[in-house]
Amino acid sequence: MSFAGDEEIYAQDEETDMVYQVQSGAVRASRLLSDGRRQIAGFYYPGDFFGLETGPVHRSSAEALGATRILVTKRSALKHYGEAGERLERLIWRATGGELERAHEHMMLLARKSAVEKLAGFLSQIAGRQAGPCSELPMGRQDIADHLGLSIETVSRMFTQLQADGVIALDGCRRFRVLAPHRLAHLALA
Known part of the structure; x- marks a missing residue:
């Protein structure tokens, strides 16, 4: 179907x-x-x-x-x-x-996780399921927020924080690249 x-x-x-x-x-x-x-x-x-x-x-x-x-x-x-x-x-x-x-x-x-740890874990899962340097997010920020138990504003701030810290790079609102896989994994497992 x-x-x-x-x-x-x-x-x-x-x-x-x-x-x-x-x-x-x-x-x-x-x-x-x-x-x-x-x-x-x-x-x-x-x-x-x-x-x-x-x-x-x-x-x-x-x-x-x-x-x-x-x-x-x-x-x-x-x-x-x-x-x-x-x-x-x-x-x-x-x-x-x-x-x-x-x-x-x-x-x-x-x-048990902080907002940035929740988002890092989510992005780590998405990146792990997709091959290639860029990962697609088929869902919007509100879906991510509702999945992680956060507000959409917090999700947006955490994306900005991860990008500012050099952990990820955003290629538009629905694509990202992991720049620091070990740091992302560390945050995801915290």
Whole structure:
């Protein structure tokens, strides 16, 4: 299936029996809190599975960040695919374990790190997933802020600080280069 930027893939509290895998583009999973605030649960990139729920409904919604292609498979139909279905089921279990690990890392990031350490960790993850000297940010500053539990102003100040400290170089608002990988890694692991 193809989705345009900001187009909903599925809604929070919608029933689920589907498994999703990003083929191209990027996806944002977000949860609307009872007080109207939005929490970004995660970002998904090509090859990532998402929408892996243990219950009957989605705990968050998912939207495309730009032009995105998604492979959608009905989970209940996997048993009809024989050995191929079993392989896919194993991949889904592995992806579920990875999702649990990412959730744990995100919880630790939100609980104990300073604003600059949170942003450094986030940028380090993005740079680690992309090849080449420049990394693309498919999401905007507000998405990053909602993901890191910061205000958009703080995120902007931390980008400026990392650039002024010579850790990163910004090439526009959605591209960056890591100039000091060891310093970025040190901040990310602090």
